[in-house]
Amino acid sequence: MSKDQQLSYRSLSISSKPWKEAGSTCKVLAIRLQAMGDVIITLPYLRQLKNCLPDGSTLDLLSRKECVDIPSNTSLFNKIYSIGGGRNYKRQLLYSSLLLPTLFFNGYDVVIDLQNNIVSRFIRKSLMPKAWSEFDRFSPVSAGERTRLTIEASGLGDCFANSNLKLRNEKDGINILLKNGWNGDDDLVILNPAGAFETRNWPINNYVCFANHWLSQFPKTKFVIMGLEGISSKADYLKSQLGEKLINLVKQTTTSQAFVIVQLARLVLSEDSGLMHMAWVSDVPTFALFGSTRSDWARPLGSRSFFLDSSDLACGPCMREHCKYGDTHCLTRYTAGMVYEKAVLLVNSLR
Numbered sequence: 001m002s003k004d005q006q007l008s009y010r011s012l013s014i015s016s017k018p019w020k021e022a023g024s025t026c027k028v029l030a031i032r033l034q035a036m037g038d039v040i041i042t043l044p045y046l047r048q049l050k051n052c053l054p055d056g057s058t059l060d061l062l063s064r065k066e067c068v069d070i071p072s073n074t075s076l077f078n079k080i081y082s083i084g085g086g087r088n089y090k091r092q093l094l095y096s097s098l099l100l101p102t103l104f105f106n107g108y109d110v111v112i113d114l115q116n117n118i119v120s121r122f123i124r125k126s127l128m129p130k131a132w133s134e135f136d137r138f139s140p141v142s143a144g145e146r147t148r149l150t151i152e153a154s155g156l157g158d159c160f161a162n163s164n165l166k167l168r169n170e171k172d173g174i175n176i177l178l179k180n181g182w183n184g185d186d187d188l189v190i191l192n193p194a195g196a197f198e199t200r201n202w203p204i205n206n207y208v209c210f211a212n213h214w215l216s217q218f219p220k221t222k223f224v225i226m227g228l229e230g231i232s233s234k235a236d237y238l239k240s241q242l243g244e245k246l247i248n249l250v251k252q253t254t255t256s257q258a259f260v261i262v263q264l265a266r267l268v269l270s271e272d273s274g275l276m277h278m279a280w281v282s283d284v285p286t287f288a289l290f291g292s293t294r295s296d297w298a299r300p301l302g303s304r305s306f307f308l309d310s311s312d313l314a315c316g317p318c319m320r321e322h323c324k325y326g327d328t329h330c331l332t333r334y335t336a337g338m339v340y341e342k343a344v345l346l347v348n349s350l351r
Helices: 003-010 036-052 089-106 118-127 143-153 170-179 204-217 229-245 255-262 274-281 336-348
Strands: 015-017 027-031 058-064 079-083 110-113 131-134 187-192 221-227 246-250 267-271 286-289 305-308
Touching (some): 036 058, 036 143, 036 274, 058 089, 079 089, 110 118, 110 143, 170 246, 170 255, 187 255, 187 274, 204 229, 204 336, 221 255, 229 246, 267 274, 267 336, 274 286, 286 336, 305 336
Parallel strands (some): 027 058, 058 079, 110 131, 187 221, 187 267, 221 246, 286 305
Antiparallel strands (some): 015 131
């Protein structure tokens, strides 16, 4: 571990009251309320926690309605609860208050608060569990590591990322691919130009150039783009340039179906978004491109991932929506050829 990493870990602040009854059955509630990608990050760690719990124990999840499709399609949780209110804290508190009697009746022994905001703290304190732990929101350590350490702080055992995340609707995702031009044999490479802001966007034509480089070495490849309506124009452009080599599934999949498709990929090339997290938590080779984003928080983990970021620049990571210099230099400096060469090194190293 580098000196910078050691300093980062020293800054961690995870509050907890650990479970003291080792080997005893217990009821556990995990809370993660934020965006889909944040919920996805928790899944491999909660998978390992489930494996460690004594027989007869239960593991439940509380999240937002928008984020429960993928968890609901796994066999990981005994029960999943969701609250409405979008990202409005006041509305979330209202829906949480209505749900509290049901949660209280379940008599949770341990609450693992992987959110640590006003809503999750209100729920945890209202339930009065025997043991609890609380996520560190601000330390400069990856979200995956902070999730792992929060689960360990609950006293339920050692934790690591268990990528065995199978979904019930696997056939649905495969059938969508087959209906849209995949022959079931060609490699799949997912292109994901879905960063939320322009400072997180790699130039769209770079994806075209990358794809052409890739096809020169791996001609039996189909590229896939998935996501919400916001990237429709990018998908249309990629389709106009790559033709039958691109499968455009924008607005055609649920999040759980997209998760299945990600798990079939040979490579995922992605900006900072939920789909990038789907990839690395599934142990799929993941190449992440970070512009204004803090990669120390959001980077993919594990030996099957690689990322480029702006941490070497005086202006990065700025976390701005618009580049103050007007050129998003942190991402435009990375050429398609450079990314292609590094991506090939990544996938070849895993053979």
